[in-house]
Each structure stands twice: as C-alpha cells, then as structure tokens.
Amino acid sequence: VSNGLALVDATLHRIEHNAKMVLPIAIGQRYISVLSGQLLCMIGEECPPFNTGDVWWLANEEAILINKSGDDAIVLEVIVKAYE
Secondary structure (H helix, E strand, O other): OOOEEEEEEEEEEEEOOOOEEEEOOOOOEEEEEEEEOOEEEEEOOEOOEEOOOOEEEEOOOOEEEEEOOOOOEEEEEEEEEEOO
C-alpha cells in the first residue's frame, strides 16, 4: 500500500494531555496511526484533527502533534523507505 522498499523506523509515542510533540523532517515516507486519543496536527498553516483509528501520511516537512483531548494519546509513527 505504501510502495515502500523497507521499514526505516516504527516508534510508539505517548503524548500527555495538553502536550505537544514535534516530528522533524523524516528520511522516507512517514505514516501516523492514532491508537488512542484525539490530536491536532499542525503542518504549516493547516491543523487537521487526527482521531483514534486514523492513519495519515505526512509529507516530508516538520509537523507538530498537539494533544487537546481529555486523556493521553498513543501514536504509532512508521517511516518507510520510498522508491527513488
């Protein structure tokens, strides 16, 4: 589905209530899966909501995940090496 060559990294993140997490530019294609909670993802001027069960592809730019839900959020970040 991702048209990737290899898994570069897979990391679970716990983001506390009212906390932010900066995702730097990744080498490869980044996918974010929200396992629990609701987040906002600030990319440039856009800030779409990420809900439990959502999987998003993030372009190669810096993103900020903001947890404004009433509980901690659990996020799976997967980076896949893309075809060149």
